[in-house]
Amino acid sequence: MNSQMLVVLALLISSMLALALATTRLAFETGKIDFRDVVELRERLCFDRSVFVNFKVFVFKEKHVLEICVENGCRRITIAEARIIAPISSSPLIEPVDFRERRELFALYSNGTHAGIYTGVQLEFTDGELIITYIEPERIGSTQRLVLSRELIDDIVIYVEDATILIDGEKIAVVNGFKKIRIRKVVLSL
Numbered sequence: 089m090n091s092q093m094l095v096v097l098a099l100l101i102s103s104m105l106a107l108a109l110a111t112t113r114l115a116f117e118t119g120k121i122d123f124r125d126v127v128e129l130r131e132r133l134c135f136d137r138s139v140f141v142n143f144k145v146f147v148f149k150e151k152h153v154l155e156i157c158v159e160n161g162c163r164r165i166t167i168a169e170a171r172i173i174a175p176i177s178s179s180p181l182i183e184p185v186d187f188r189e190r191r192e193l194f195a196l197y198s199n200g201t202h203a204g205i206y207t208g209v210q211l212e213f214t215d216g217e218l219i220i221t222y223i224e225p226e227r228i229g230s231t232q233r234l235v236l237s238r239e240l241i242d243d244i245v246i247y248v249e250d251a252t253i254l255i256d257g258e259k260i261a262v263v264n265g266f267k268k269i270r271i272r273k274v275v276l277s278l
Contacts, residue, residue: 129145133234137237141234149224153255155253220272
């Protein structure tokens, strides 16, 4: 009976020791991060579909109206802007560009105490097509995992001739001649 107790006690002690050593090597979330972490997160979002970070980010969503106007009227489509924010120790001051003027999908923002990524609208002109891409968060809240569902893109296709593209009432592009406009929503999952 004593030998069995010694084996159980030895297993218990070794398990506790292994757990103590393992937890010191795991990446724990920290309160405030470095600005370089936000820059790296932006780069990873540009090229990866799924990003895990060892700090908490907060995702917010703001709605906007995209209008495609032709001679006889406008087609209104509700689109979204995602804001991915984290508290930081220090950073340069980077004012956010207005959503209507932001032409990159992931733009950096920082106010000295918080930094983040604001999504925008990307316009791609080809010979017969204009592709408008935007990112919409599936939900809002805090997370350590961001997933871009590029294969689950929601496409709206509109054929126009001589159209004006507006966001929140401000002109962002003009289409001359006959064009196919494809509006792509990429979903950001938490």
